[in-house]
Amino acid sequence: MAIRSLALYHLKGGVGKTATAVNLAYCAVRSGLYTLLVDLDPQGSATYYFRVKPKFKKGAGGLVRGGKTLAHNIKASDYTNLDILPADFSFRRLDRNLEERKTPRSRFGKVFQPLLNEYDLVIFDCPPGLTTVSENIFNLVDLLLLPVIPTTLSMHSLEQILGFLKKKKYHSAQVSAFFSMVERRKKLHRAMMLEGEKLPIDVLSSVIPYRSEVERMGLERRPVPEFAPNSSSAHAYLALWEELRRRYGVEK
Numbered sequence: 001m002a003i004r005s006l007a008l009y010h011l012k013g014g015v016g017k018t019a020t021a022v023n024l025a026y027c028a029v030r031s032g033l034y035t036l037l038v039d040l041d042p043q044g045s046a047t048y049y050f051r052v053k054p055k056f057k058k059g060a061g062g063l064v065r066g067g068k069t070l071a072h073n074i075k076a077s078d079y080t081n082l083d084i085l086p087a088d089f090s091f092r093r094l095d096r097n098l099e100e101r102k103t104p105r106s107r108f109g110k111v112f113q114p115l116l117n118e119y120d121l122v123i124f125d126c127p128p129g130l131t132t133v134s135e136n137i138f139n140l141v142d143l144l145l146l147p148v149i150p151t152t153l154s155m156h157s158l159e160q161i162l163g164f165l166k167k168k169k170y171h172s173a174q175v176s177a178f179f180s181m182v183e184r185r186k187k188l189h190r191a192m193m194l195e196g197e198k199l200p201i202d203v204l205s206s207v208i209p210y211r212s213e214v215e216r217m218g219l220e221r222r223p224v225p226e227f228a229p230n231s232s233s234a235h236a237y238l239a240l241w242e243e244l245r246r247r248y249g250v251e252k
């Protein structure tokens, strides 16, 4: 069955979750899908990249209550068929707001269902950490997509996440990883990527290289394929998107 939602997630910060969420959302729209990007990170980086104001009316409490508040907060991006649900600084309290509900770990299922029905694809950009928000995401999405920098610590956090998912029996979502911010000239990166073959999850063959264009997204405030369409990183994000489509099926 085709997936309708995916989340860029990792316990560790700064591994390329947001850069990937932004570029994949753009690739999804370019291939004809009506797409929503949900920014759950109080830092609001994905919101910023899409030039949207980091403001969610009624804040974290409103998000967790759900209902019409979500639809009222959706903003159009500069790209047809790509909408953004912006983050708000109050999202730093999302965990506390979730803990006050009867089903704190599966509340997002109720809250986001109407949007999952409305869009062809919903992409979540998660904050780092392993929190109540993360557990809601594990319960909600069809695919957890983990960017992994090929370094010892990043691989170690990946093992921690996989251990947690197994222990808590979060089997509902498919889990997939890809190597992010890769510098092939580094021996350690090459060695760690070989280790990837031993992981008990799908490791995608597409790799996102470490490139200055990706950092430039902060100045351009546009996805990489918009301002550097011929760059290797634009090609890498497109290849990652195509691989996801082939592997998991993403359809209208």
Ligand SMILES: Nc1ncnc2c1ncn2[C@@H]1O[C@H](COP(=O)(O)OP(=O)(O)OP(=O)(O)O)[C@@H](O)[C@H]1O
Pocket: 012, 013, 014, 015, 016, 017, 018, 019, 020, 041, 045, 126, 127, 128, 180, 181, 182, 208, 209, 210, 211, 212, 214, 215, 216, 218, 233
């Ligand atoms: N492929 C890449 N090449 C070069 N720089 C990158 C790449 N991917 C991300 N970056 C840069 O690394 C930093 C962290 O990336 P990003 O914000 O995507 O990570 P993150 O996992 O979302 O971080 P956080 O956990 O803080 O949300 C940013 O400054 C970004 O521009």
Ligand SMILES: [Mg+2]
Pocket: 017, 018, 019, 041, 045, 125, 126, 127
């Ligand atoms: Mg981020």
